[in-house]
Amino acid sequence: MNAISSIRLFVDDQPVDVPAGASVAAAIATLGISFRRSVSGQWRAPLCGMGVCFECRVRIDGIAQQRACMCPVHDGMRVSTHE
Amino acid sequence: MNEYYDVLVVGAGPAGLAAAQAATSHGARVGLIDAQATAGGQVWRHDVRHAAPSLARRSIGGALTHSRVDWLARTQVVAVETGSLFVEDPRRGSRLDYGALVLATGARELLLPFPGWTLPGVTGAGGLQALAKQGWPLAGRRVLIAGSGPLLLAAAATAKRHGATVLGIYEQAGADAVRRFAGSLWRWPAKAIQAALLRGQLAGVPYRCGSVVRRALGDSTLRTVELEGPHGIEQVPCDQLAIGYGLLPNVELAQLLGCELRWEGAHPQVSTDIWQQTNIDTVYAAGEVCGIGGRDSARVEGAIAGHAAAGARSAAMALQPRRRHARAFAEALRTRFALDARVYALATPDTLICRCEDVALSDMDGYTDTRSAKLATRCGMGACQGRICGAALAELGRFSGGGQRPPLFPARLSTLGDTDFFPLATIEE
Ligand SMILES: Cc1cc2nc3c(=O)[nH]c(=O)nc-3n(C[C@H](O)[C@H](O)[C@H](O)COP(=O)(O)OP(=O)(O)OC[C@H]3O[C@@H](n4cnc5c(N)ncnc54)[C@H](O)[C@@H]3O)c2cc1C
Numbered sequence: 001m002n003a004i005s006s007i008r009l010f011v012d013d014q015p016v017d018v019p020a021g022a023s024v025a026a027a028i029a030t031l032g033i034s035f036r037r038s039v040s041g042q043w044r045a046p047l048c049g050m051g052v053c054f055e056c057r058v059r060i061d062g063i064a065q066q067r068a069c070m071c072p073v074h075d076g077m078r079v080s081t082h083e
Numbered sequence: 084m085n086e087y088y089d090v091l092v093v094g095a096g097p098a099g100l101a102a103a104q105a106a107t108s109h110g111a112r113v114g115l116i117d118a119q120a121t122a123g124g125q126v127w128r129h130d131v132r133h134a135a136p137s138l139a140r141r142s143i144g145g146a147l148t149h150s151r152v153d154w155l156a157r158t159q160v161v162a163v164e165t166g167s168l169f170v171e172d173p174r175r176g177s178r179l180d181y182g183a184l185v186l187a188t189g190a191r192e193l194l195l196p197f198p199g200w201t202l203p204g205v206t207g208a209g210g211l212q213a214l215a216k217q218g219w220p221l222a223g224r225r226v227l228i229a230g231s232g233p234l235l236l237a238a239a240a241t242a243k244r245h246g247a248t249v250l251g252i253y254e255q256a257g258a259d260a261v262r263r264f265a266g267s268l269w270r271w272p273a274k275a276i277q278a279a280l281l282r283g284q285l286a287g288v289p290y291r292c293g294s295v296v297r298r299a300l301g302d303s304t305l306r307t308v309e310l311e312g313p314h315g316i317e318q319v320p321c322d323q324l325a326i327g328y329g330l331l332p333n334v335e336l337a338q339l340l341g342c343e344l345r346w347e348g349a350h351p352q353v354s355t356d357i358w359q360q361t362n363i364d365t366v367y368a369a370g371e372v373c374g375i376g377g378r379d380s381a382r383v384e385g386a387i388a389g390h391a392a393a394g395a396r397s398a399a400m401a402l403q404p405r406r407r408h409a410r411a412f413a414e415a416l417r418t419r420f421a422l423d424a425r426v427y428a429l430a431t432p433d434t435l436i437c438r439c440e441d442v443a444l445s446d447m448d449g450y451t452d453t454r455s456a457k458l459a460t461r462c463g464m465g466a467c468q469g470r471i472c473g474a475a476l477a478e479l480g481r482f483s484g485g486g487q488r489p490p491l492f493p494a495r496l497s498t499l500g501d502t503d504f505f506p507l508a509t510i511e512e
């Protein structure tokens with residue numbers, strides 16, 4: 001294991017600490033929050049983990065439709081799900 | 084921003100890194116872009132909790148710290164023109180002009196539909212590996228790995244290293260095929276070492292051949308996986324199902340540039356000559372985008388492309404025997420892990436095929452080409468632009484994807500609106 005520093009961000013206003021370099025997807029999963037609903041209302045969560053499927057879309061620092069798996073966390077980041 | 088590079092490389096995996104390094108060795112000024120935040124591609128993806136293997140550290144460090152390499156992370160191609168790429172990163176859009184372009188865009192997983200595959204808790208096999216390396220919590224979680232190919236072993240090892248309880252690896256190929264594949268590995272010592280290492284890390288994890296996941300069950304999240312193996316059907320409770328049926332090349336950018344493709348089974352790959360040069364003189368391609376061959380062929384093809392793109396064909400020539408040897412591995416992979424007929428019959432009429440627009444398999448009945456199916460059902464018109472459903476439908480033998488139109492991925496409106504930056508011609512239908 002490396003010595004890893006941790007980052008605090010907020011998902012749906014809940015604080016969460018994750019290792020530096022982690023993705024927003026990891027932070028959301030750490031809190032056990034669901035990601036999004038599909039056009040017909042089904043729950044969805046990350047599928048590909050590499051930016052292809054767009055199942056992990058959330059709002060990040062005010063910008064909608066961001067892929068959580070492609071976005072590294074930073075201190076004080078604000079994420080909201082279910083949009 | 085507007086920059087010129089002698090050699091511009093798209094993709095910082097093993098192929099792109101090798102290309103960048105080879106090109107700089109002849110004095111070329113190199114731009115290296117990747118959509119990801121860190122270099123390494125798929126196999127050397129940055130792991131937030133564990134140190135990278137030494138080959139990865141050397142390859143990444145060697146390319147990124149070179150004074151003639153500009154490393155542009157989180158940078159995505161949004162459009163192309165002859166001799167230039169239009170890219171954006173989280174801050175701005177730019178135009179990058181090039182003397183030669185090397186496409187090292189790698190591969191993604193082949194994800195095939197089956198009942199329950201849209202449930203949260205179901206990911207790709209390499210998909211779960213990627214998520215875990217980015218900090219996805221797996222400690223104490225029960226993970227079942229399934230699908231096909233050697234990537235399942237790598238995904239299982241990563242999951243285990245991140246604290247998961249790996250319930251088993253369920254390979255669809257039969258035991259005979261897998262045994263023959265393993266028996267042929269001595270021809271590729273690096274692969275044999277990799278395989279032995281993985282076996283060591285996976286001591287105690289069951290590896291079952293001839294097994295197919297029939298369904299994923301759960302209400303709003305995965306609870307149970309139903310498997311069909313040589314000894315019948317069983318249901319296994321678990322928290323994550325990581326399932327992938329192999330890899331397919333990311334050819335969208337090559338296609339947009341007009342590179343010639345050839346089909347390997349149902350999926351296109353970029354066609355090149357022995358210099359990794361495509362039908363377009365200034366455009367080279369290397370690694371998985373030219374056909375699935377794994378890390379070693381990606382490295383040697385990347386180096387050939389980098390040398391050739393910098394005008395040094397003799398250096399590229401010296402690598403030809405290694406290239407042929409590494410590529411032969413691809414052939415072994417393909418024949419041994421051919422998909423079983425059962426896999427193609429898993430989706431039922433109400434299984435969703437297009438996850439972006441929630442289009443079921445039966446909605447597609449009666450359409451014979453992509454265009455009419457798309458217009459009528461919206462299949463493939465969602466955010467992923469048909470990357471998941473298009474590949475799945477092609478593999479299932481339904482119509483395959485048509486030509487790609489820019490932008491490659493949804494570009495930010497601010498970038499599109501900036502017409503000085505963005506050639507208007509490229510945003511037309
Ligand atoms: C999810 C996954 C996990 C894998 N895990 C392993 C493993 O553990 N072990 C193993 O031996 N093999 C693994 N592989 C196989 C892998 O394909 C090869 O080992 C190797 O990484 C291929 O090297 P490459 O350079 O050709 O492509 P890649 O390593 O895939 O690199 C391609 C890079 O290009 C970038 N890219 C693609 N398109 C664009 C674009 N338009 N704009 C900007 N950037 C772009 C991608 O972000 C990526 O970083 C995995 C493959 C996948 C898909």
Ligand code: FES
Pocket residue numbers: 045046047048049050051052053054055056057067068069070
């Ligand atoms: S999980 Fe597929 S795009 Fe993020």
